[in-house]
Amino acid sequence: MRLTCFRSWLMVLMVTGLMATVVAAAPPRVVSTSPEHGDKNVDPATPTITITFDQPMSQGGYSIVGGGPTFPEIGRARWVNNRTFALQVRLEPDHDYRLSINSSTYQSFRSQAGEPAVVYPLVFRTTSAGGAASEPARVTYTRGQQAEAIERMREAMRFHYAHFERFEIDWDRRIEAMAPSLVRQESPRRFASIANSFLRRAKDKHLVFRLDDGEVIPTYENPITPNIDTAWIRSSSYRFEQPLPHLTFAMFQGDVPYARIDSFSASDPYAFEPLFSFIGKNVDAEAIILDLRLNGGGSERVAQHLAGCFFDEPAVYATHVFRDNGLPGGFTDPMERVVEPNFGRPRFKGHVAVLTGPVVMSSAEAFVLMMRQAPRATIFGLTTHGSSGNPRAYPLGNGLTLYVPSWKSMTPEGEAFEGVGLEPEVEVKWERPGLLTPDPVIEAALNHFRKLR
Known part of the structure; x- marks a missing residue:
């Protein structure tokens, strides 16, 4: 059954079903970076990238986005003050670097009012070990x-x-x-x-x-405002910690453990060890909150490993068909995807609240599908983004590779959700809370746990 939670302070237009509009605070913008965007003479010995915003920022998270050979090797991150962020890096000489401060999917740089920072690219090139940077050869195509x-x-x-x-x-x-x-x-x-x-x-x-x-x-960018108040989470919880950029842990009133997972990407095999350790430390808790509201996906296998901590036996969580133009109808027969108990990790026996919203897509949506099958889990929040593609690479031979989604992902019942999303079991309507107002999705989960006692 699909439920809808409303708090007394939410203004809801019941006739149309639309939320009353709220005047949002101005989103923060990057005013300067070091190195500067476009700088082609950066010293490879530069130890830190610094980013300065135009207003005080929440220090509950950050999103430095990129990957591949143009993404720097990163180290410790810290806030110098409430407007300036510093990230330790190790740069190579005579090398191009490209990264993004926030993106359409990852938006953890946020103001104290909760508004995500405007996406800002940072592209620069280091000099050679001896001095001036060499310009990369310009490749052209006939x-x-x-x-x-x-x-x-x-x-x-x-x-x-x-x-x-x-x-x-x-x-x-x-x-x-x-x-x-x-x-x-x-x-x-x-x-x-x-x-x-x-x-x-x-x-x-x-x-x-x-x-x-x-x-x-x-090919398509559509910035989305997440349904989360990271500033309230930091100020209203205890034992708050962020061991890695994609993981945030805390405790809420009643000793309810909270884990926010902002990505399922895992180039580092130890990237999720702190999460399994956190579950293990709280394995005897009556309930746990898993917050996906800033998670845009990553590795479905990583998502399966995490979900396996909440299952006692295998369960079919999704089906899919691959595009195959040589078959009647253009697709293969449906294939099932199964989540297995993760016997090598802590087994959590209590209740689980999974928090979702419009940013959640790809492998994060797969995790939502998995947890729909978990016997003690309930999904709270808003409908997910609706995007799951399993893209495959098609080199074009002109310096570009086109990545093309190869499958239609579906529920176990065979319902496709591309462009539609996955509805929560308990819908929590969202508008930007006031400074002292609780995050309504977390409040709905905590109230749910209280009723189960």
């Missing part, structure tokens, strides 16, 4: 190479894109219409920019380009 890239892109979208029917878009016609412009482009970045003018119609965050140097170019 019309023949771009024509081949266009054909490879057409084949990927026609034969392999799992959501090709979602908006009834004739991809052949759209690619053909843009081909004269695409074939004239000498650089991969310009090619991607023009291709995005029609690929963005798919509204698919898993459909992306990647340059050969590792930089990702999204």
